Amino acid sequence: MAMIAVLLPQGADWDALRAATTDHRLIQADDWRDLIAIVKREPAAAAVADLHAEPGKDGALRVLRFSRRYPRTPLLIWGDLDGRDLFRLGKAGAFDVVMAPDTGNVLLVSERVADATADPIARRVDRALKSRIGNDGRALVRTAAERIPDGIQVPTLADLHGFSVSTLERRCQEWGLTTPGRILLWLRIIYGLNWLTEPGRSVESVASQIGYSSGAAFRRAVKVTLSNGARSMREPESLDLALTEFVADCPGDPATASAGSA
Amino acid sequence: MARYDRIARIDPPGRDDAFIGWLALRDLQEDERDAELGRRARLRFLAVRLIHRLARRGDDVDPESLQAQCDAVREELGQLPGRDPERQQLADLLKDVPSLDIPTIVDTVLELGETIQAAGHRYGAEELYRAALELAESRGLKELQGRSAQALSGLGASGRA
Numbered sequence: 001m002a003m004i005a006v007l008l009p010q011g012a013d014w015d016a017l018r019a020a021t022t023d024h025r026l027i028q029a030d031d032w033r034d035l036i037a038i039v040k041r042e043p044a045a046a047a048v049a050d051l052h053a054e055p056g057k058d059g060a061l062r063v064l065r066f067s068r069r070y071p072r073t074p075l076l077i078w079g080d081l082d083g084r085d086l087f088r089l090g091k092a093g094a095f096d097v098v099m100a101p102d103t104g105n106v107l108l109v110s111e112r113v114a115d116a117t118a119d120p121i122a123r124r125v126d127r128a129l130k131s132r133i134g135n136d137g138r139a140l141v142r143t144a145a146e147r148i149p150d151g152i153q154v155p156t157l158a159d160l161h162g163f164s165v166s167t168l169e170r171r172c173q174e175w176g177l178t179t180p181g182r183i184l185l186w187l188r189i190i191y192g193l194n195w196l197t198e199p200g201r202s203v204e205s206v207a208s209q210i211g212y213s214s215g216a217a218f219r220r221a222v223k224v225t226l227s228n229g230a231r232s233m234r235e236p237e238s239l240d241l242a243l244t245e246f247v248a249d250c251p252g253d254p255a256t257a258s259a260g261s262a
Numbered sequence: 263m264a265r266y267d268r269i270a271r272i273d274p275p276g277r278d279d280a281f282i283g284w285l286a287l288r289d290l291q292e293d294e295r296d297a298e299l300g301r302r303a304r305l306r307f308l309a310v311r312l313i314h315r316l317a318r319r320g321d322d323v324d325p326e327s328l329q330a331q332c333d334a335v336r337e338e339l340g341q342l343p344g345r346d347p348e349r350q351q352l353a354d355l356l357k358d359v360p361s362l363d364i365p366t367i368v369d370t371v372l373e374l375g376e377t378i379q380a381a382g383h384r385y386g387a388e389e390l391y392r393a394a395l396e397l398a399e400s401r402g403l404k405e406l407q408g409r410s411a412q413a414l415s416g417l418g419a420s421g422r423a
Contacts, residue, residue, distance in 0.1 A: 083300030
């Protein structure tokens with residue numbers, strides 16, 4: 001269940017979004033400042049905002065500020081938008097728009113929200129594992145990845161697949177994965193490093209979101225897990241390295257590897 | 263300097279870096295306060311989003327939702343003068359889309375693109391041609407793909423979706 005930060009002052013807009021996003025958690029912001037505070041506190045899968053939420057303020061400029069601080073958090077703009085608004089929103093970095101006449105079109109809105117909340121990191125992890133791990137193993141990693149923002153632990157992961165913890169450990173071994181605990185450790189680091197590439201995020205907020213007691217604890221985890229230590233945690237290269245080393249930490253499924261190379 | 267000028271000074275994003283259909287609005291770059299062009303560009307943007315939805319969702323697109331999207335655009339056609347050729351072509355397109363007759367839709371999109379090109383709105387035309395190309399490619403319509411690519415090269419743009 002992804003979290004979406006929402007700035008929609010009109011009740012009808014909120015209801016329309018709610019109807020189109022039944023499997024997401026929506027958090028209501030009071031104004032643009034509050035929207036940014038929510039996203040800073042807890043990495044959101046996406047944000048939705050009415051361009052005219054604050055009369056007298058330049059909404060497109062707020063979009064620009066948001067997209068500069070949180071370039072990896074898609075911002076979906078909602079509302080009565082004229083040609084100039086749309087033109088400026090594209091330049092300001094809005095992810096997409098929901099036009100006022102379409103807000104009652106539940107399927108159309110849910111398609112837009114689905115595009116905005118699609119998890120690019122889960123897809124990258126899946127692609128990285130594809131040549132070495134079979135479908136069952138990748139499905140397990142996908143389940144874990146989707147729930148990293150919710151602080152998933154090994155017993156919950158086992159429950160979700162209908163296994164006991166010991167069976168889950170055995171399956172991971174059979175599927176060529178590393179242990180469940182290390183899968184979650186790697187995924188926390190990968191998601192944490194991804195969020196840290198946004199200039200508006202603090203190590204503290206990212207650490208608490210993925211279940212560490214403090215920013216220092218997260219730094220220590222990165223330091224002992226990544227081969228280059230915790231240097232340049234905010235650089236995209238660290239994220240690439242974490243992905244590569246996660247794949248290398250998985251022994252691999254010989255059947256999948258040989259099918260891939262055949 | 264007014265705050266909104268901060269955005270005016272930003273270079274326009276590439277087509278792939280902005281939201282779907284945004285290129286149709288780029289003709290506003292010279293004068294973003296041109297209200298008449300703003301209305302036209304907005305209608306082109308709404309129309310082209312229908313085409314992209316068809317191209318991307320394929321047969322999975324819900325007919326009722328697509329019809330509702332068309333109806334929402336149709337309600338705004340009154341913003342263009344009654345005898346405006348672009349208005350007539352947009353109306354034709356909105357009639358064609360719910361039928362899901364893809365070759366006819368691509369054909370209408372290409373005609374609309376030509377009208378927009380003749381009006382001197384290069385980016386609006388390019389976005390329409392690209393949408394036509396994507397839709398033709400998504401359904402493997404080789405002849406229409408060729409026509410769309412040719413229209414794009416007529417604008418000096420690359421004929422790739």
